[in-house]
Amino acid sequence: NRTGDQDTIRVRALFVFIGATPHTGWLADAIALDDHGFVLTGVDAIHARADGSLPINGGLSRTLETSLPGLFAAGDIRRGSVKRVASAVGEGAMAVRQIHEYFERS
Numbered sequence: 001n002r003t004g005d006q007d008t009i010r011v012r013a014l015f016v017f018i019g020a021t022p023h024t025g026w027l028a029d030a031i032a033l034d035d036h037g038f039v040l041t042g043v044d045a046i047h048a049r050a051d052g053s054l055p056i057n058g059g060l061s062r063t064l065e066t067s068l069p070g071l072f073a074a075g076d077i078r079r080g081s082v083k084r085v086a087s088a089v090g091e092g093a094m095a096v097r098q099i100h101e102y103f104e105r106s
Contacts, residue, residue, distance in 0.1 A: 022077055032067035038079035041066055062098045064091060070102055 022037035032040040032048030040048045042063040064072045074095040075081060075088030082088075 016077075024077065030068060031071060034079045036079075038081075039066055039073040039077050041073050041078050044079060062102065064095045064098050065102070070106070072099055072102075 022033075022039070024033055024037045024039065027033065027039070032045055034040060034044075042065065045065060045067040048067050062072070064074055064078070066073050072095045074091035076083050078091070081091065
């Protein structure tokens, strides 16, 4: 951030820890965010879609799924999250389960 240097790395997965102030501008064109930049998930994400009625993946309402089916968010980045480490860890565990359910039904 201070030097402006950039690196490109190849990864199989990505964990972004950004804290209670979201830095999600880079996501704005891909998924629904609230007015403060927090990621909408679950029912909020469904209502954020164009017609407001599209169910997430065939009617399942996964609480951590974003407006982009198959993309999940956990922890401080979500609108309405508790913004505490213990709850973020719990949401991370929930996200793993919901991802497994997503792939089982895809």
